[in-house]
Amino acid sequence: MISSTSSRFATFLLLSVALLVAIPLAVLSFYNHPSPADDYCFANTAMQYGFWQAQQFYYDGWSGRFFHNFIVHSSPLTIGWYGGYKIYPLVLLALLIASVYALASQWLYGFDTRTKVTFAAGLFIGFAAMLAGLAEFLYWYAGMACYSLSCVLFLFLLATLLAHGRQGFRLQAKYIVTEALLITGIIGSSETSMVMVMSLLGLLALGELIQQRRLSATMLVLLIVSAVGCYYLITAPGNAVRMGSNANSSNISLTLTSSLRYAVGYVTRQLFATPLLPMSLLYLPIAYRLTAQPLPAYLRIHPLLALLHGGATVLVLISLHFYGVGIAPVPRLVNIINLVFWLSWGYNLTLWVARLRPRFQPALWQPYAKPALVGIAVWVTLTVWFGPVVHMVYEDLWNGRPQAYDRAMQQRYEQLTTSGDSQAVLAPLPVYPASMFLEDVKDNPEHLWNRCWADYYHKKTIVLKANTEREGLTQ
Structure with a gap:
């Protein structure tokens, strides 16, 4: 369907854009620091109660996310290793790249390496360059443990x-x-992750029932494992405490109406403000080769059933935050929704190519391949550059905000570790780099972030001087 020259151009395009995204994300890691938002609180709990007791404390008193609790209570802060916060984003980024290539290798099993690399680069771009909350995904340890991982x-x-x-x-x-x-870790990360993995297992189980009229022993084992994980997540005493603390939770009518309105805008943005459509055009020749007979079982699902499944999954993921706290999904949740949406889109696109394959006439498309690729290249580059990640990252680096933030944090550590145990008054940070910064301590010494910082550094209180003149501050 596509010439070798055009194929090489597509590979070069996607690899170039992937590097455009990945390199600055790796550079930012060297300026990263633990966040006052939760990082110090989790570390304090582990240091005060012990590693295992801290997890039990959170499971009973706030959250049933058992895998998340395991990760956050083993953070580098518990041993005073600030350098760990410069390393873990690099590890997470490497794992993300490895995971998209692992998926590409298995999805395109039997294809040449270049095609797999091209597919992996496209998936990495579609996810990493469109992250709704970059700082929450890559540079915030508590967010990494709950959602990113x-x-x-x-x-x-x-x-x-x-x-x-x-x-x-x-x-x-x-x-x-x-x-x-893997299933246990995903379910134990968050309720959103639980829905994501249960939706996948549900589709696989339904496919087996439709095609074989029975469930395989393997599927039964995996469903039992997932059911146990869901039980321990949902029935955790801490979940009732957390849900009961919000007056807007469990409002079904608000959840339904708000989720549907949000979903319309969300899908529109995915179609026209991301590289989803041009990436889909690049994927069509691969899908055509992939759907040559004989089809594996997972590509024999009826496209309408898969479309209904994907749409329902995305809608449920959107509704979770409306149901839990009464407001739209926050960026760290949207990151997961984006991943599910893109994966479901690619799967559904493949099923429709399989269904309509006899109507394809590749010879008719060949003369238009080169001009189409030029248009796709421009389309992808523009949507990536003006998306939520790339332009912001390069602007921060160009203006030196991460470097200034790093120096200011080092000065704070020196102040906090050399002064006595009395009140510490911190100067506001000179910059808040939007690409990697989440929250600072407050001017209220009773705020949770301030109290956690004070406890960690053995201070009576920590106060932030009032100052509204800061560069790079974003809402």
């Missing part, structure tokens, strides 16, 4: 399930143990 684990789970599926989902210990661990 589950996205990476989900991609690895998809790759493992595809590899296992080629073996007929037989009872093979290496696959089942890996899948069970």
Whole structure:
């Protein structure tokens, strides 16, 4: 369907844009620091009560997210390792790249390496360049433990399930143990992640029932594992405490109306403000090759059923925050919704190509391939550059905000570790780099972030001087 020259151009385009996205994200990691938002509070709890007792404290008193609790209470702050906050974003970024390539390798099993790399680069761009909350995904440890890591684990789970599926989902210990661990980690990260993985398992189980009239032993094992994980997440005593603290939670009518309105705007933005459509055009020749007979079981699902499943999953993910706290999903939740939307879109697009394949006439498209690729290149570059991540990151780096932020934080550490145990009065940060900064301590010494900082540094109180003149401050 596409010449080798055009194929190489597509690979070059997507790899170039992927590097345009990845390199500055890696550079920013060297200026990262623990955030006053939650990071110090989790560290204090682990240091005061012990690693295991701290997790039990949160499970009983605030959150049933058992895997998240495990990660946050083992943060670098618990051993005073500030350098760990410059390393973990690099590790997370490397894991994200590895996971998209693992998925590409299994989804395009039997394809050449260049095609797999091209597909992986496209998926990485579509996710990383469109992150609704970059700081929350990559540079905030508590957010990484709750949401970001589950996205990476989900991609690895998809790759493992595809590899296992080629073996007929037989009872093979290496696959089942890996899948069970990944499922448990994803479910234990957050309620949003739980819905994401249960939706996937539900689709796989439904496909088996439709095509085989029974569930395989492997699927039964995975469903049991997921059910146990869901039970411990949902029934945690801390969840009732957290939900009960918000008067706007559990409003069903508000959830339904608000979710539908939000979904309309969300889908519109995905179609016209992201590289989704040009990426889809680049994927069509790959999907055409992928859907050559014989089709694997997961590509024999009826497209309308898959479309209904994908739409329902995205809508449920959107509704979770409306149901929980009565407001639209915050950026760290939108990051997960974006991943599910893009994966579902690609899957549905493949199913429709399989269904309509006899009507394709590749020879008729060949003369238009080169001019189309030029247009797609411009389209992808513009949507990525003016998206929520790339322009912001390069602007911060160009203006030196991360470097100034890093110097100011080092000065704060020196002040906090060399002064006595009395009140510490901190000067406001000179800049708030939007690409990596989440929240600062407040001018109210009783605020939770201030109290956690004060406890960590053995101060009576910590106060932030009032100053509204700061560069780079974003809402």
